[in-house]
Amino acid sequence: MLESPKATILIVDDVPENVVLLSRVLQNVGYAVRTAENGSRALEIAARAPLDLILLDINLPGADGFDVCAHLKSNERTSEIPVIFISALDDTEGKVRAFQLGGVDYITKPFQFEEVIARVETHLAMQNLRRSLEETNQKLARHISELTRSQQRLREEQSKLNAFIKALPNLPFICDEEGRFLEVLTSREEFLPVPTEQMRGRLAREVFPGKAAKAILGAIRHAVESGAPQVVEYQAPILNGEERWFEGRVALMEKEAEEPVRVVFVATEITERVLLYQEVERLANHDVLTGCYNRRHFMTLAEQEFQRARRYKRPLAFLMFDIDHFKRFNDRYGHPAGDQLLCALVNLCQTSLRTVDILGRYGGEEFTVLM
Numbered sequence: 001m002l003e004s005p006k007a008t009i010l011i012v013d014d015v016p017e018n019v020v021l022l023s024r025v026l027q028n029v030g031y032a033v034r035t036a037e038n039g040s041r042a043l044e045i046a047a048r049a050p051l052d053l054i055l056l057d058i059n060l061p062g063a064d065g066f067d068v069c070a071h072l073k074s075n076e077r078t079s080e081i082p083v084i085f086i087s088a089l090d091d092t093e094g095k096v097r098a099f100q101l102g103g104v105d106y107i108t109k110p111f112q113f114e115e116v117i118a119r120v121e122t123h124l125a126m127q128n129l130r131r132s133l134e135e136t137n138q139k140l141a142r143h144i145s146e147l148t149r150s151q152q153r154l155r156e157e158q159s160k161l162n163a164f165i166k167a168l169p170n171l172p173f174i175c176d177e178e179g180r181f182l183e184v185l186t187s188r189e190e191f192l193p194v195p196t197e198q199m200r201g202r203l204a205r206e207v208f209p210g211k212a213a214k215a216i217l218g219a220i221r222h223a224v225e226s227g228a229p230q231v232v233e234y235q236a237p238i239l240n241g242e243e244r245w246f247e248g249r250v251a252l253m254e255k256e257a258e259e260p261v262r263v264v265f266v267a268t269e270i271t272e273r274v275l276l277y278q279e280v281e282r283l284a285n286h287d288v289l290t291g292c293y294n295r296r297h298f299m300t301l302a303e304q305e306f307q308r309a310r311r312y313k314r315p316l317a318f319l320m321f322d323i324d325h326f327k328r329f330n331d332r333y334g335h336p337a338g339d340q341l342l343c344a345l346v347n348l349c350q351t352s353l354r355t356v357d358i359l360g361r362y363g364g365e366e367f368t369v370l371m
Contacts, residue, residue, distance in 0.1 A: 005032035298360025
């Protein structure tokens with residue numbers, strides 16, 4: 001009797017050799033494989049066949065991989081399918097766009113098949129875990145009335161939940177309403193600010209730096225007061241001294257009348273996501289060539305400074321200048337030399353301006369300063 005496949009994976013690539021090799025490798029480890037040579041065919045298959053994951057090449061005939069991913073994520077039936085981009089391109093801009101469109105990973109060619117299998121298995125496991133969490137939450141919701149009537153059953157279910165939380169890759173804690181860590185349930189101690197035994201029984205402000213402790217305690221208090229889950233982001237050091245970003249989710253625990261208030265606090269390390277967001281924000285607000293603010297962001301800042309100057313009756317100066325005969329310079333020395341000239345001018349301005357002054361590129365060789 002044939003074993004059922006572990007999952008069904010769609011490979012979208014217009015290079016037959018890549019498709020054959022990837023198909024053979026995935027089938028050898030127990031996956032069912034569908035293939036498509038272009039974006040249109042991929043969307044047809046995804047619309048009618050149940051898929052667990054898609055390996056999507058960026059350079060495709062017709063609609064490229066970015067367009068295909070955008071269509072998948074806009075369709076309710078296919079939006080939850082994990083998409084791993086595969087590409088010979090290794091530029092930051094392409095990776096940023098891939099993650100913006102909803103891709104879960106990005107593999108560059110030529111790829112190692114062991115790496116492909118490892119990443120596929122990781123994202124399928126995460127997908128299964130999300131489904132398992134949804135099913136678990138539904139079961140808890142259906143049985144909550146029964147659990148509140150039976151203290152013994154509550155202890156049993158709580159024990160199961162604790163075991164389940166320990167298996168998660170996150171950092172789960174149980175805290176009281178003052179931000180004291182009653183339980184530290186994670187096995188990933190390397191992401192804690194201090195060793196596990198030094199966290200138990202201590203307040204958040206005793207183990208986390210000021211801003212992080214304030215954010216965590218604020219989320220706990222809001223969760224206790226409102227009864228609604230809270231989400232907070234904070235930066236904190238880990239055991240090796242590195243600074244990492246975390247997302248903390250706080251939810252109020254069920255309790256009997258005489259029991260003290262407790263919350264579940266689950267932290268997830270999100271440094272890569274935060275850095276990616278910061279890079280996207282930088283690209284959106286700065287001129288790519290010179291590094292100063294672009295026209296759109298300069299106008300936004302100028303409006304804010306203008307309103308502030310009016311409110312507090314402070315002086316405000318606006319400067320606009322361009323480079324004389326810049327086109328003649330480009331025609332004579334070439335556009336690369338013109339780019340160097342623009343960058344040199346911005347560097348010169350920035351060494352002369354104060355840190356509170358705002359420099360922006362208004363157009364080709366036109367610049368603006370707000371002082």
